Amino acid sequence: TNRPTRDGSCIRDYIHVTDLIAAHVKVFHSLSNPPAVYNVGTGKGVTVKEFVDACKKVTGVDIKVTEQRHARPGDYPEMWAVPEKISRETGWAARYIDIEEGLKHAWTWRKAHPKGY
Incomplete structure (x- = not known):
């Protein structure tokens, strides 16, 4: 990748x-008129490679990845949320900021619910 x-x-x-979901619930309980617009995210940038490596580590699965050699037109190299406004106005903050911790939680849930529910 380049x-x-x-x-x-x-x-x-x-x-x-x-x-x-927690962000949506917080905003729902503090609705204003006109409604506010919020950036929702962890506020932490993770590379695609770091994400894939974390997925491999958490799941134990050797995930096959085909890398795209060239960037797509208009694709920003870095982009992540700045959730300061939603935090300040509603008290919301992401719990799973560490990518591995969040993936472990999701993978544990998925293994316990193989049909997806």
Whole structure:
């Protein structure tokens, strides 16, 4: 990969589904008129390679990855949320900031619910 990041892959903000749900609940309970707009995320950028490596470590599965050699037009090399406003106005903050911790929680749930529910 050829992106100007620490390992050449895109940096993104991976949020755990329970954190996203908690953010929606917090906003719902503090609705305003007009409604506010919030950035929801961990506030921490993780590279795609770091995410894949964490997935491999947590699951024990050798995930096969096909790397894209060139960036797609318009694809930002680094992009993550800055959740300061939602934190300040509602008190919400992501619980699973560490990518491995969040993946362990999700993987444990998935193994306990093989049908997805």
